[in-house]
Amino acid sequence: MKTIVMIFALLLTVTALRAQELPPAQWITTTRSQSATNTWIAYRKTVQLSAAPAKALASIAADSKYWLWINGKLVVFEGALKRGPNPQDTYVDEVDLAPYLRQGENTIAILLCYFGKDGFSHKSSGRAALYFDCMAGNTPIRSNRDWKTALMNAYQAAGAPYPNWRLSEPNLLFDARSERKGWEQPGADVRWMEGAKELGLAGVYPWNRLITRPIPQWKDYGMKAYRNAAAIPAVSSGDTIVCELPYNAQVTPYFEIEAEAGGHVQIFTDNYYPFNGAESNIRGEYITRAGVQAYEHLLWMNGHKVFYVFPKGVKIKSLRYRETGYNTAFSGAFECSDPFFNRLREKALRTLYVTMRDNFMDCPERERAQWTGDAVNEAGEVFYAMSPSAHQLIRKWLHEVVSWQQPDGKIYAPVPAGNWFDELPCQVLSTLGYYGIWTYYLNTGDKATIADLYDGAKKYLMLWEPDGTGLMKFRGGDWTWGDWGDNRDLLPMYNLWYYIALDGMERMARELNKPADAARFGADRARFHTAFNARFWNGAAYRDPAYKGKTDDRTQALAVVSGIAGREKYTAIMKIFAEEQHASPYMEKYVFEAMFRMGYPDEALARHKARFSDMVGDDRFTTLFEGWGIGEKGFGGGTVNHAWSGGGLTVLSQYLCGIEPLSPGYDTIRIMPRPGKMEQASAVVPSVKGMIRSAFTNRNGRFLLDAETPAASATVIAIPAAGVKKIKMNNKIAWANGAYAKSGVKAFGTEDGYVRFLVGPGKYRFEAEK
Known part of the structure; x- marks a missing residue:
């Protein structure tokens, strides 16, 4: 018996060694392929396995998409990501095939679609091919000349009109008269297929390095x-x-x-x-x-x-x-006593989801482009609406933005792209600063990612030139945009985005233990703060003295959310928000946030309702528009599904219900509702630490807050205290007549009209009575 065991072990070792000695996987195609636009290729391989493998992790890469069948069962529906982890390389999927393989004969069939043209979210390699590498137990399955291949002539390019030039995807015509029916099934007659043509190993031009797919397969x-x-x-x-x-x-x-x-x-x-x-x-x-x-x-x-x-x-x-x-769950929730905002949030969520796939999209039909300023708003919405699997798409976006950086430091928007190479400074700054990279880190605690991105972000900021006064010279980039619409006061707007980027960079420098950089960014921010107010505040508004248009509400909003505008300016700025409405739905998010941060929740809700009433009330659509109207009434042509319009989703949970992280990864949480006259609202946030819940009732002189916080987090709960005589926590007096009770409650001080408590994980009920 001992001898038999030794022989068996020796056979396994020899088999494993032979598998390692076999030639590595090749990129393969069919000799008949000319890599024309809209090329479809079938691949097929039959493999004998001595046993069903416990593990069979396959690396599969393609330009541009593939569908995979194992033993006649569809295993991957539309695999591969559009090319563009950087300007040279290609994404590769990792798929465990073990659940689908069996002892004996196994049939692997793959249908490949090659777009054959660049787009706003794809850089074509210029060649249609497949790469497949799998160890099924001790048996290698590798793409090489032994595979069968053939052009699938039933798939053809449809005639004009063609998809607009931004899209890499072609229009598809399928001629069923040429269909090879059942070719992917075991036992099919495939004598019409030929041996594959080998093009090179992993890493070969034009696909270059294989970068592991960073997001899940589609749901x-x-x-x-x-x-x-x-x-x-x-x-x-x-x-x-x-x-x-x-x-x-x-x-x-x-x-x-x-x-x-x-x-x-x-x-x-x-x-x-x-x-x-x-x-x-x-x-x-x-x-x-x-x-x-x-x-x-x-x-x-x-x-x-x-x-x-x-x-x-x-x-x-x-x-x-x-x-x-995209494979995520709608784990977040929001509901309030005003049906309008419930409908707004519902439409914002649907808009967000339909603009997520290979990358964040501005819209899923006209461009499918990852405009990075749009992605800033979308990422903010993700953290309040979706399970953490969606965070992977945010990380992918941020890595792509920096990985596409040019040697001179310039950063494009959008990326990936094969037919657009322009700098869009305002959107790039929003990405590199507080609302982009830092907000990602604040919500995830993923320090490795900010370490990866830091040098590239710093290099881009170095392109901006000081003007000698503490501010920055105007950098219009390749597209001086700012926002859709009119009355854009661009010089202060761009400077504010730079200041917000400085804020994010200073925070990252401190977190990454770069004291010299942190000190420099901090000093720059201090000089900037003084210089900006001296140059642009005229006593009633922030305006460039050379600007002749109507006062820009966007600029005032950025001044507030950046911290440039002090409290003494809030009354004047609120007057502007009441009179001027120039922001697009994209920038309206920052106006909405600014009004909450200034302490005007009722006015914030009223303005947001007025501005979004037409699109929220339009029963033809479940999504939000690019502009305030559609067609000719919309900016840039106007699509009906633009996720940049969903900033209200973030603000309602973050400010109305008051849930936000105070330290990276939600180690410390704040629940600070800003109810105004709203009678009831609740939110659930699917943080990386677990579910956070906040629900308030605000009526008849009584404010009731139910909060639930996850394990491993400390939480600051802030209760509105205007006119309040006493506050109970879990039915015990915690604060009365201006003082904390001596009952073991952890006081956290009063600020901005709030009484604050520090609590650990658990469920809490606070009752405030006037």
């Missing part, structure tokens, strides 16, 4: 019926069939029909033309074969409705759709 919600499924006709009349989605979603439309050969089918959404910024976007076409046939359009599109146009007489057996999206 697949499965096939679903349309809301109006019962009204779908059994036979096409030749007219457009309008199918209703429950909300704006990322979908791949599906149909099953019976038709004659050669019929032409069109598939698109309501975002293809009417509500998309007035440019053509993604659509699909299909040519029928004779008989019953089913088809799923694999390149996702989005909208509230899906339109199918079938030839007259086609029998419709089923119209459905698959929803996919």
Whole structure:
């Protein structure tokens, strides 16, 4: 028996050694591929396994997307990330195939889609190919010339009109008459496929280094019926069939029909033309074969409705759709006694989710671009709405912004991109400063990431030149933008964004133990503070003396949230907020926040309601617009799903309900509601430490706060004290007549009209009576 065991062990060792000696994985393609736009390639490999492996981690890379089947089962739906961890390299997926492999024969089938053009969120390598490397137990499965490959000629490029120039994705036409039906299934006849062509090892040009995918695979919600499924006709009349989605979603439309050969089918959404910024976007076409046939359009599109146009007489057996999206949970919550803000938050959340996938997007149909200022607002919303898996998309965005930095220090927006190389200074500064990198660290405690980003952020700030007065010379960059809309007072606005970036850099320098840098940034901030007020405050507003337009509300908001504006200026600034409304929905977030921070919650809520009333009240859409209207009324063409408009989601939880981190990673929490006249509001925040809950009732001279804090965090709870005579904590007097009770409660002092308590993890009820 002992001898048998030794022989078995020796065989395992020899097998493992042979696996290591086998040639490494290659990038592979088919010899017939010309890497034209919209190239689709099938790959297939049959493997014998002596046993089902306990682990089989596969590294899979592609330009541009792939679908993976193991033994006929779909395992990965739309794998690979658009290229762009930096200007040269490629993302690689890691997928555990062990649950799908078995003892004996195993069939691996992969369908690859090569976009073949650059876009605002993708840099094409210029070549269609696949890389696959897996150790299934002791058996290597590696892409090489032994794989079978073939062009999938049924997948073709649709004709004009083409997707607008910002999009890397093509319009897809599928000709079912050329379909290789069932090719991905075990036992299929694949004599039409040929041996693969090897192009080089991992690291070879043009794909270069393989960077591990930093975000999860997509969440697949499965096939679903349309809301109006019962009204779908059994036979096409030749007219457009309008199918209703429950909300704006990322979908791949599906149909099953019976038709004659050669019929032409069109598939698109309501975002293809009417509500998309007035440019053509993604659509699909299909040519029928004779008989019953089913088809799923694999390149996702989005909208509230899906339109199918079938030839007259086609029998419709089923119209459905698959929803996919970023793999996170909507773990946060908000609810209040004003239905408007409940609806605002609901629409903001839907807008945020439909603008998340490979990267944060400004909009999911016209551009799919990671404009970095948009991502600042989106990241803030994520922390209050979604489970921590969404933090990985924020980290990916920040790494990409800095990894695309040019040797001279310039940073582009958007990135990744293969056809846009311009600096957008205001958005870059917002990313590198308090609201970008620092807010990420404050919410996650991920010090490794700020260490990675610090030098690049510092290098960019060094591009800005002092003007000799303590302020900075105007740096317009390649696109001097500031915001959509008119009356933009750009010189003070850009200087304020620089100051906010200095704030973030000083905090990071202290956290990373860089005292010399911290001292320098601190001294720069002190000089800047004095110089800015001396130059731009005219006694009634912050204005550039050379600026001739109406007073810019954006500039006043940034002065408040940056800390440049002192309390003595708040009354004057509030007068401006009451009279001037120039900010886009993007910058309105900072106005909303500024008004709360100044202590005007009722006025803040009233302004936000007035400005967003049209889009929140528009029952045609479940998402928020790019501008205050749509079409010609919208900025930049105006899309109906722009996550930069959802800043209210952040402000309602952070300021109305008062939940925010005081130290990185929520080691210390503050719950400081700013209720104004709001009678009731509650929020749940899915922090990295656990769920945080805040719920207040504010009526009849009594303020009641229920709070729940997670383990491993200390919490400062602040109770509004205006006119309050006593405060109870868990039914015991904690504060009365201006003094803390001697009952063991941990006092944290009074400030800004609040009485503050320091508590540990647990549930608390505070009652304040006037």
